[in-house]
Amino acid sequence: MYRRSAAAAVLLAAALTLTGCSSADDGRAGAARTADPKPPAPSSVPDPADATTGPTAAAPPDAKPTGPVLPDAKLTPKTGSFKENEKKYLSGRVPEKTDPAAVLQIGQETCQRVERTAKRDKEAAAAAVISGEVTGARDAITLLCPEQKPVLETAEKGFGDGPRTAPAPGTYRALTQxxxxxxxxxxxxxxxxxxxxxxxPKPGDRITATVPAGADRFTSTGCYAWLPA
Known part of the structure; x- marks a missing residue:
């Protein structure tokens, strides 16, 4: 794993503010990289970003810089070299004047968090991706830790708290108690x-929701994330 310098970290933080993410999201993402996902309430199944499509919609795509980025030819570390999969991950993702190794490290840390959580409970790891507690998981898993693809596949079947329009009919279970x-x-x-x-509900109860055919809107609060029952 490549270590980013203090200067690179500062440049990265400044550049990522151009992506359009809110300061609240940045704060949450920064905090998420320092600890494993934690459920909002005790559960026999540890608790696993909000979209406005049906409940089977995939997790939101990874955000990339909207400003100028380093061309692929300049995606080189200060020492050594990047692997081919690492180059693919970095392509179009590194803001100008930013150390590519610092951006790569963020993706590697995402993989580590998913892996650590999945060792305890794969569904909890998927739930953390669904809820947005772990950000940037799709590209990180696909390109940097493909062994965690089962976690991503599970997450893509779920959805998070909040309002959703045109929900697909069916029964869903909340990944929280x-x-x-x-x-x-x-x-x-x-x-x-x-x-x-x-x-x-009492502590430990399993919470389910049934969406009938023809439903126009599904809204949940305090439920963290949902998967098909």
Whole structure:
């Protein structure tokens, strides 16, 4: 693993602010790189970004710089060389005047976090990707740690908290056992088609939601992430 210098870290932080990410997201991403994903509530299955499509929508794509980036010919470390898969990961991802090794390290750290969590519980690792707690997982896993592709495949079947339009019908389970998890399904006329849980959940209860055909909107709060039941 390549070590980034203090100067490179400063340049990287400045450049990444041009990507359009909010300061809140940056703060969350920075904190996420320092520790393994942690569930919001105790669960026998450890808890695993919000989209506005059906519940089977894939995790959001990795963000890349919107400003000038280093051409592939200049993607070289100060010492040694990058592997072919590392070059593919870095292509179009390194802002100008930024050390490519620093950007690569972020992807490697993402892989490490996914791997550490998956060793304990693969579903928890997928949930962390779904919720956005682990960012940049799609390209990192695909190009830097393909052995974790099962985690990514599971994450792409799920969706996170928040409003979703045109949800696919079916039964889903919340990847948390938080007693604050609530959900609601509405039709096109705004009427409530279903909501839950029917009774206040107790610690350890499994929370599920059934989306009927013709639903127009699914909204959940405090449920962290969902997967098909």
């Amino acid at each position: 938080s007693t604050t998890c609530t959900w609601e399904v509405k039709g096109k006329d705004g009427s409530v088609l279903a909501s839950g849980p029917e009774a206040p």
